Amino acid sequence: MKTPAIIRETIPSDKAKIKEIIDLCFPRFYRFFANHSLNSDGKVLVAEIEGSLIGFAKLTEFHVGGVKYGCILWLATHPSFRRKGFAATLIKAGTQHLKGDGAEAVFASVSRRNKAFLTVFHKEGFAQMDFLGSLQLFGRGILEFYRAIWFAPSEFVLMH
Numbered sequence: 001m002k003t004p005a006i007i008r009e010t011i012p013s014d015k016a017k018i019k020e021i022i023d024l025c026f027p028r029f030y031r032f033f034a035n036h037s038l039n040s041d042g043k044v045l046v047a048e049i050e051g052s053l054i055g056f057a058k059l060t061e062f063h064v065g066g067v068k069y070g071c072i073l074w075l076a077t078h079p080s081f082r083r084k085g086f087a088a089t090l091i092k093a094g095t096q097h098l099k100g101d102g103a104e105a106v107f108a109s110v111s112r113r114n115k116a117f118l119t120v121f122h123k124e125g126f127a128q129m130d131f132l133g134s135l136q137l138f139g140r141g142i143l144e145f146y147r148a149i150w151f152a153p154s155e156f157v158l159m160h
Contacts, residue, residue, distance in 0.1 A: 005047040005054065005086050007093040014046055017053040025076040033150065034058075034074045042073065045093055047086050054081040057090040059098055062148035064141035070098025070106040071149045075117065087117065091124045095160050109155040118156065126158040 010018070015038070022034045038044060042060035046053050055077035061070050072094045077086045091108075098106045108126060110117050122128075129137075134157060138145045151157065 003049050005049050005089055007045055007047055007089060010044040010046050010056070014044075014053055014056075018044070018046070018056050021053070021056060021076050021078050022074075024079055034076075037073055037150075043097070045090060045097065047077070047090055049081075054078045055086050055090055057094045059094050060148070061098065061101065061103060062145075064138050064145050064148070067104050068102050069145075069148070070095075070101070070103035072098075072106065072108040073150060075108070082116070087120050088124055091121060091126075095124065106160045107149050108158045108160075109149050109151050110158060111152075111155055113154075118158075121158050124160070126160045129157045129159045 018038060019035060022031055026034055037058050037060075040060075042058060045057045045059065047055040056074070057072050058074040059070060060073050061068060063069070072091060075087060075090060075094075077090070095106045106126075107129075108121055110121060112118075134145060135142050149157070
């Protein structure tokens, strides 16, 4: 039987372990941005098993047109703990947290090549959103939206 992970907000002593997970999980180009975002506005949730930090999710909130939205900005699990449901647990907790704080919808942008995370996000109720759907929802605020979620052209936008 799988040991359940405890999901909690980060504390200062978690920073080194989160950096280690970032270094193991992201290509060099993304590491700078992931590390930088840890010090910006928003919250970081971590997954912990028996005192060991095994993954994290960086959450942000933003407003477009007076409406509050949320974003799971970064998500990673230690390579030794992949394919065990911990990313799904972090996605679920992050989505609940953001919606509980009043977010109308929760977004994520995921690399087109990251089939594993695309699958997990879809299983957790996220749907792919194309440019026209984003434009319909945000209108003139589309660029503000893309900036808020740190969108890169090689990614899919997902919405819950």
